[in-house]
Amino acid sequence: MLTVYIILLKNINHQYEKLDILINNGGQFNLDFKISPIGYESNFSVNHLGHFLLTNLLLEKLKNTKESRIIVVSSKVHDYIKNIDYNGLNVFDKKNMKFYCQSKFANLLFVNELARKLDGGNCKVVGLHPGVIRNNMLTYFYNNNGFLIKSIYYLGYPFIWLGTKSNFYGAQTTLTCCYTDFDKLQNGGYYQDNKI
16 A cells, blocks of 8 residues: 555656645455554555545645645544544454544544644544445445345345435536635535535
């Protein structure tokens, strides 16, 4: 992962004078306990540490670009976490959902701290919840659980479909944050359903 970021950084610095928007949207939802190549639980490593590293590697270019923005795609599951157990980030837990939730909570802590540091400058940072999206992550969750959860998923799929968003509609809040006038974008704000 680090190698990919370093190559990306070199290419961006070599090819582009400015960077208008950075969208941190890559992520994973892995219920199996795994340690990443850099030594941290994989959900936390991919969903938070990767974004943290990439943002910090590109931060000077973003700060030197007029009216740039950093958009961090998080999730409403951060509500299930009140603090991060830093000592337990690499400790096996049958409730591996907590690692995903912690990674999304960490995203928003990062948004808040970075917004404080960027306040009044050329760059703003926001966090957002895109909604519950009908994508591979949702299917993975249901398919990698027990028979009861799978049964509920397949029997209740019409209701799940009604309560979730397509990828197109899931992208709308991100696009709103991309195209909102810089003066109206709330630094450190948390957006959901196209509004703060």
